[in-house]
Amino acid sequence: MKPRIYFDYAATTPVDERVISAMLPYFTNIYGNPSSIHLFGQQAEAALETARDTVARTLNCLPDEVIFTSCGTESDNLAIRGVCLTRQRNYGANHILISPVEHHAVSHTTLQLEEFYGFQVEYLPVDQYGMVHPDDVATRIRQNTALVSVIYANNEIGTVNPISEIGAVCRQKGVPFHTDAVQAAVYLSVDVESLNVDLMSIGAHKFYGPKGVGALYIRKGTEIIPCQTGGGQEYSLRAGTHNVPYIVGLAEAFQLAQKESKERGDRLQKLREKLIHEVLSKIPASKLTGHPTQRMPNHTSFIFENVDGNTLLVLLDSVGFACSSGSACKTGNPEPSSVLMALGIPHSWALGSLRVTLGVNTIPEHIDMLLPALEASISQIRKQRKL
Numbered sequence: 001m002k003p004r005i006y007f008d009y010a011a012t013t014p015v016d017e018r019v020i021s022a023m024l025p026y027f028t029n030i031y032g033n034p035s036s037i038h039l040f041g042q043q044a045e046a047a048l049e050t051a052r053d054t055v056a057r058t059l060n061c062l063p064d065e066v067i068f069t070s071c072g073t074e075s076d077n078l079a080i081r082g083v084c085l086t087r088q089r090n091y092g093a094n095h096i097l098i099s100p101v102e103h104h105a106v107s108h109t110t111l112q113l114e115e116f117y118g119f120q121v122e123y124l125p126v127d128q129y130g131m132v133h134p135d136d137v138a139t140r141i142r143q144n145t146a147l148v149s150v151i152y153a154n155n156e157i158g159t160v161n162p163i164s165e166i167g168a169v170c171r172q173k174g175v176p177f178h179t180d181a182v183q184a185a186v187y188l189s190v191d192v193e194s195l196n197v198d199l200m201s202i203g204a205h206k207f208y209g210p211k212g213v214g215a216l217y218i219r220k221g222t223e224i225i226p227c228q229t230g231g232g233q234e235y236s237l238r239a240g241t242h243n244v245p246y247i248v249g250l251a252e253a254f255q256l257a258q259k260e261s262k263e264r265g266d267r268l269q270k271l272r273e274k275l276i277h278e279v280l281s282k283i284p285a286s287k288l289t290g291h292p293t294q295r296m297p298n299h300t301s302f303i304f305e306n307v308d309g310n311t312l313l314v315l316l317d318s319v320g321f322a323c324s325s326g327s328a329c330k331t332g333n334p335e336p337s338s339v340l341m342a343l344g345i346p347h348s349w350a351l352g353s354l355r356v357t358l359g360v361n362t363i364p365e366h367i368d369m370l371l372p373a374l375e376a377s378i379s380q381i382r383k384q385r386k387l
């Protein structure tokens with residue numbers, strides 16, 4: 001029988017059973033609207049505020065610095081649009097600094113601000129591993145910079161940026177600093193004090209919580225307007241009736257992930273090292289993308305010369321392995337990912353990308369099974385190319 005092995009934890013994770021148990025009562029027993037005055041509302045509000053306290057404790061911030069949203073993408077949108085639009089109106093600040101390796105939730109938001117709202121977006125340089133260097137941030141911040149946003153851990157290539165140092169530069173220059181920590185939050189430190197961040201996005205489904213719920217940390221005193229207007233929920237920064245069970249689930253998953261991150265990360269890092277070593281030594285014309293050491297402990301990503309990444313994914317899937325190319329690249333119109341282009345990787349390599357991300361259900365045998373399948377698939381694709 002063919003295996004069914006999941007190697008795509010960077011795309012999403014299964015929900016932890018403990019998280020489901022924590023959520024269940026809030027669908028049926030405690031179903032009130034937290035904004036209601038009556039007892040049903042009060043009970044839901046108590047759950048909401050307990051969840052906020054949990055998230056705040058985990059982030060090392062105050063409860064009213066935590067805003068619940070519908071996903072990581074919405075958190076990024078609120079941070080960027082909310083800060084940029086208000087700083088443009090208040091100070092005429094219309095310059096945005098981001099890295100060229102952001103998730104589309106950030107980069108497409110800033111593109112829209114450029115196209116429709118008169119902002120100028122400047123892209124920071126990155127090194128061959130896709131890492132941003134704090135000195136480059138220092139020299140590019142301007143008088144009229146509205147916001148700096150740099151991804152914490154890259155979803156595609158796993159590289160971890162020096163967020164604390166970049167944050168220190170921004171603070172010294174008096175410019176708000178946002179980081180997209182959606183990928184990072186499952187294994188890395190999320191202490192907003194030591195990270196020197198003013199805004200930080202997280203999303204529950206990347207850390208064994210449910211899909212469709214996220215949070216944004218907003219440091220007290222940060223100027224920001226809501227993107228979604230309506231009721232006064234979330235300190236009037238995010239209108240809409242609270243999704244109480246999902247918020248409870250996010251809080252539970254977040255504190256569990258952070259509590260267990262060291263142990264889980266160490267275990268996966270060993271498997272990751274083995275996988276990287278075996279792929280690079282067994283498969284000709286293969287390279288690791290992203291940083292060799294400053295990367296997510298569960299994350300591997302490769303490029304293979306003269307291999308179509310989509311074909312590779314389909315072949316691997318057909319023998320039971322669920323991997324990813326790392327970017328949302330569409331079949332039929334193979335465009336190399338913008339992240340790999342920013343690293344200066346040539347076309348003949350960039351189209352052959354593969355991301356294999358490990359997680360809670362990964363065991364050493366899975367790696368042992370993947371390797372021969374990967375070797376066979378790649379040599380099959382390369383042989384067909386030559387015909």
Ligand SMILES: *Cc1c(COP(=O)(O)O)cnc(C)c1O
Binds near residue numbers: 105154155
């Ligand atoms: C997954 C992801 C997002 C989007 O989060 P959703 O909760 O799926 O909207 C944003 N940024 C990064 C780095 C991600 O990995």
